[in-house]
Amino acid sequence: MMELKTVKTEHVPVQYLEGGSGQPLVYLHGAGGMTAGDPLLTKLAESFHVHAPYLPGYGESEEAPELRDMLDITLHTLDVVDALGLKDPILVGHSMGGMIASEMAALAPHDISRLGLICPSGLWLDDHPIVDIFATLPFEMPALMFHDAVAGAAMMTAGRNVSDPNFLQTYLVQNARQLGMAGRILFPIPDRGLASRMYRIKAKTIVVWGDSDRAIPPVYAQEFKRRIKGAQLVSIPEAGHMVIFEKTDQVADAIKRLA
Amino acid sequence: MKFTWFNLMPWPDLPDDFREKNRSVWVDIDQNLFDPERAHTVYNTYMDLLEYAGTVGFDGIGVNEHHQNGYGIMPSPNIIAAGLARRTKDTALVVLGNSIALYNPPVRVAEEFAMLDCISGGRLVAGFPVGTSMDTNFCYGQIPSLTREKYAEAHELIIRAWTEREPFAFNGRYNKLRYVNIWPRPIQQPHPPVHIPGGGSVETYDFCIDNTYSYSYLSFSGYIRAKALLQGYWDRVAERNAPDASPYRAGFAQTICVAETDEEAERLYWPHVNYFYNRCLHVYPGFADAPGYRTIKTIQTGALSQYAPPRGGYTELTWKDLVEGGHVIAGSPETVRQRMEDLIKGLNVGNIFCLMHVGNMPADKCMYSTKLFAEKVLPHLRNIFPEWADDDRFWCKPLNKMAKPGSLPSERDAAEAVSAALV
Numbered sequence: 001m002m003e004l005k006t007v008k009t010e011h012v013p014v015q016y017l018e019g020g021s022g023q024p025l026v027y028l029h030g031a032g033g034m035t036a037g038d039p040l041l042t043k044l045a046e047s048f049h050v051h052a053p054y055l056p057g058y059g060e061s062e063e064a065p066e067l068r069d070m071l072d073i074t075l076h077t078l079d080v081v082d083a084l085g086l087k088d089p090i091l092v093g094h095s096m097g098g099m100i101a102s103e104m105a106a107l108a109p110h111d112i113s114r115l116g117l118i119c120p121s122g123l124w125l126d127d128h129p130i131v132d133i134f135a136t137l138p139f140e141m142p143a144l145m146f147h148d149a150v151a152g153a154a155m156m157t158a159g160r161n162v163s164d165p166n167f168l169q170t171y172l173v174q175n176a177r178q179l180g181m182a183g184r185i186l187f188p189i190p191d192r193g194l195a196s197r198m199y200r201i202k203a204k205t206i207v208v209w210g211d212s213d214r215a216i217p218p219v220y221a222q223e224f225k226r227r228i229k230g231a232q233l234v235s236i237p238e239a240g241h242m243v244i245f246e247k248t249d250q251v252a253d254a255i256k257r258l259a
Numbered sequence: 260m261k262f263t264w265f266n267l268m269p270w271p272d273l274p275d276d277f278r279e280k281n282r283s284v285w286v287d288i289d290q291n292l293f294d295p296e297r298a299h300t301v302y303n304t305y306m307d308l309l310e311y312a313g314t315v316g317f318d319g320i321g322v323n324e325h326h327q328n329g330y331g332i333m334p335s336p337n338i339i340a341a342g343l344a345r346r347t348k349d350t351a352l353v354v355l356g357n358s359i360a361l362y363n364p365p366v367r368v369a370e371e372f373a374m375l376d377c378i379s380g381g382r383l384v385a386g387f388p389v390g391t392s393m394d395t396n397f398c399y400g401q402i403p404s405l406t407r408e409k410y411a412e413a414h415e416l417i418i419r420a421w422t423e424r425e426p427f428a429f430n431g432r433y434n435k436l437r438y439v440n441i442w443p444r445p446i447q448q449p450h451p452p453v454h455i456p457g458g459g460s461v462e463t464y465d466f467c468i469d470n471t472y473s474y475s476y477l478s479f480s481g482y483i484r485a486k487a488l489l490q491g492y493w494d495r496v497a498e499r500n501a502p503d504a505s506p507y508r509a510g511f512a513q514t515i516c517v518a519e520t521d522e523e524a525e526r527l528y529w530p531h532v533n534y535f536y537n538r539c540l541h542v543y544p545g546f547a548d549a550p551g552y553r554t555i556k557t558i559q560t561g562a563l564s565q566y567a568p569p570r571g572g573y574t575e576l577t578w579k580d581l582v583e584g585g586h587v588i589a590g591s592p593e594t595v596r597q598r599m600e601d602l603i604k605g606l607n608v609g610n611i612f613c614l615m616h617v618g619n620m621p622a623d624k625c626m627y628s629t630k631l632f633a634e635k636v637l638p639h640l641r642n643i644f645p646e647w648a649d650d651d652r653f654w655c656k657p658l659n660k661m662a663k664p665g666s667l668p669s670e671r672d673a674a675e676a677v678s679a680a681l682v
Contacts, residue, residue, distance in 0.1 A: 068405060068432075135286075135397060135545035172558050180404035180551025187549070188400045 020045025028097030210239030319351030356386020404551030510610030535618030
């Protein structure tokens, strides 16, 4: 069971989910956000003491207008780890969270010795453009994000009453808060120069990718593997970008290799 | 009243099956649909029409900025305005406007507007839109949630560049300039009047009120649907204790088609109105509103992009839908006069941006409609707000004595003058 807590930072109070016991692990969510019921958190909490902070603007977290660019967000997230009282936790990130985690590991290579990157953003290959999530309509998402679009659509709408007239406005506000913040590092192209800094990463790194990821194609897995010294790649069949939902156990097993 | 004749400059040859075969008229529109040689004629005809409108009684002629857009082939309105400045005499040049967050550095806007003001003899009305999400975010790559901050900084820089008389350093977040010292600067003092196109955000209302700028609502959906939005603005004007509620604090864009009779209007203009409303406005909804572009406050007040799909999705709009719904004011001069009066009084707007070229309308029909409006409608609307007749805060102040193009002496006179100088 994940518990919602708050920790103070220089910028805004940050909300985070905490649960489980074992080695400390920090999990950074993707651009779509995170809920306390996310199966990967539950699964990781069986083996680790999980801390999953919300990026400002996500969940109920306050927005932090002063976090404008990649450096601001990287330093802020290092601050969060520090404020949580953690020293060299296992650092795991999914998608946008993986981009932030990579930046943290490149910026502070002596503080981060284990890195789990689940289909991270952060690189750009001209021949393999990453999907533009900012121009993607909600109904188009499942086919891009899941190996099984039908099951994915059901997961995305679970617990939401889409016929509620207030739903649209609530959805738009949440989208503006979340993706408004994400856009500062992902829009219009999710490349803020990580490639030129990756040589600094010293962490033992596991890269996890779904074979049918249509949002960030698996060719990027090779690129992360190539650019981070000693990185190991775990490819997961029949899984899309939301591999954390579709193949939760396999993702958790891969992360456990960092223990 | 101030009437500005406006041309969006639509591409006139979008195919009949455009909506079925293309996802958007904007941002990722098919390159194959553009023909540069055809554009040579299109641009020149559109500029001729703007110049024509400047001779028949409109107060201004208007241009605007869009990018990668099949209904607005004017990425640089300043280029068009420069051409118009030379070929028109006393009409205002309403550039509505330059999307100032897109210029790097934005002193470029201060400079180009100053050039236009100097060339035209003080005839510039300047517009500073934030820019649509399609233009600003998707075409020009600005980060949605930082666009407004960048816009605000650009505005501060431009106004300072226009008004300060010493070189200054500008240490902005988005602009680091050691020496700001524009040459030329505008004729109009302290600077040309400013109009701000807005789409219902409270922040923009306040920005206009605080700076004495005119708030322009440039929608295509007509005056009936605009009522709530402009009422929101006027409520805000009252709430913020603005010194007055002059109708010139607001402007509105309206599609207008005039013929001898209502029936004739439908017969003449329906194909072009249909082309515009059912083909040109086909914008992929994913481009309408990048998350973060609108503020939370604005979304909570229910102001959605006019490019977002209507509830129930898109359907083909008929002439009756468009005329009765007020998207289009069309008909005989008397019909148009009545409805324009409803618009002007109902919205309390002193600046009207008349969208008189519609879709793929050919020049002859456009001239016909323009002439009828200028002669048979406009004179009856001139003095709707007599108590505000002296309010000149929102309009240009041209020089009394203007230089004329073609001022050179004949070659013979020039040679004689040179000879004389050498004696």
